[in-house]
Amino acid sequence: MKIAVASGKGGTGKTTIAVSLALAASTAKVQLLDCDVEAPNCHIFLKPVVDEEEVVSLDVPAVIEQKCTYCKKCKELCQFNAIAVFGKTIMVFKEMCHSCGGCFLVCPEEAFSRDSREIGTVVTGKGKGSIKFVQGRLRVGEALATPLIKAVRSRALEDGLVILDAPPGTSCPVINTVRGADYTLLVTEPTPFGLHDLKLAAGVLWKLEQPFGVILNRSDLGYGEVEKWCNKNNVPVHLKIPFDRKVAEGYAKGQPLVEIVPNYRDRFAFLLKELSK
Template identity: 50%
Template sequence: MIISVASGKGGTGKTTVATNMAVSLGAGVRLLDCDVEEPNAHLFVSPVIEQSETVFTAVPEIDKDKCTLCRKCSDICRFNVIAIAGKTILTFPELCHSCGGCIAVCPEEGAITEVGRELGLLEQGVFDAGDFVHGRMRIGEAMSPPLIKKVRERIKPDQINIIDAPPGTSCPVITAMKDTDFVLMVTEPTPFGLHDLKLAVEAVKLLGIPHGLVINRSDMGNDDVWQYARTENLPILMEIPFDRAIAEAYSRGRLMVESMPEWKGKFQELFRRIEKLSKAWENRN
């Protein structure tokens, strides 16, 4: 089973929910931090990292002696990675999305070859409840989806996989949510929280994934998010109050379930409800 934890707005509590649920389940969990631009789940679950590898994505390199400036590569690239300027050919590898189109259309043998652009680090290790994987994007790299995909390659479908997704509703979060069994949306009852939640819900609907809501800091703001959940038929699976003790634990890099063990049962219950909804969805289709 693969659960992705997403939100739309940043800072609503995705990592709090993902890490606390993972640890509450006790064993056999794989926690994957896909927020590779600013991974922070490791701060709370303190994994022992056992493997670390640098990952690359393919970008074109052009042999100027073999290139005939036919422009086929430049024409097919929708990201304008390859430009013909007068009698020279230029590449902008930082814009490349590694589709391989340029190499496929090039009529000259060996004029374009694939070389690597460093994306960052992929690290794997163990923590209290099982295996831990995350990506750390190279500083200066602008594109996170290729590294997120590398983190996701470490999923083991027969285990409980919990993905801590990046915020937003664009390519990085879609990459983290796609083909998961359930999307757990974490929101807060503020206008910003609700605004971005709506965008995220629209995206999840397009992807056709069952989803439910956790309302964090549930005793602040207003009740617009509950009304929205009602109209959208979004199940509210958990509410977490705006509690100083939770904030203090967080600020020390501690889990809620460590400082307040009474939450352990609530996170286990959250997982059971997700499992149930996900099964119901499968049977419905």
């Protein structure tokens, strides 16, 4: 079973929830995939022992100058302006390339050879309580997160419980994390911003036609509209976590929620049981 943890708004508690689920699971096979490759942070709480680090690269073009006739077919095809052609000069900006391979196909002179661009690293290991752990780390300066997220997801177990910690927002990296999950938990907080971005995230899941529910973090902040909206739209609220200074302090020290307040372990275990039905 694959459970994705996502949110529209950043900083609502995705990682807290994802780590809690992984630690509360009673299943023998539990895996946590940190798909927030731009700022992965699950390792802070799971403190994994790393087994392997693998560099992920994309194929990008390099020009074979002797063969190029400066016909511009590649430049005209490229939607990302990764190729500049002027006079008898051709330049490839490989950091702009989305690796579609179109320039290789459209070039009548076969004037491209394969080069590569490193986009990041996939780290695998074992965290607390023998949780299998996979993390993507985007290279600083790299713009393309999705191929790295796909590489992280390709390590997902076929069986057992797989928790996917998504990046915030609603664009490609999020979609690539939640797509195909059996269930998605949207973490939000009762604030106008929380509601605004929850609506966006819910819109993504409705569009994907995937089931989802809400976890309300810092649930006693007082803005009641979030729950009203959930009720009105038949979105289940699975869990409410009131604000607790102890949790915030522990979080800042890298302690998982279920260790700071142990009775949350049962609540998350119960939630997992509920979701597996």
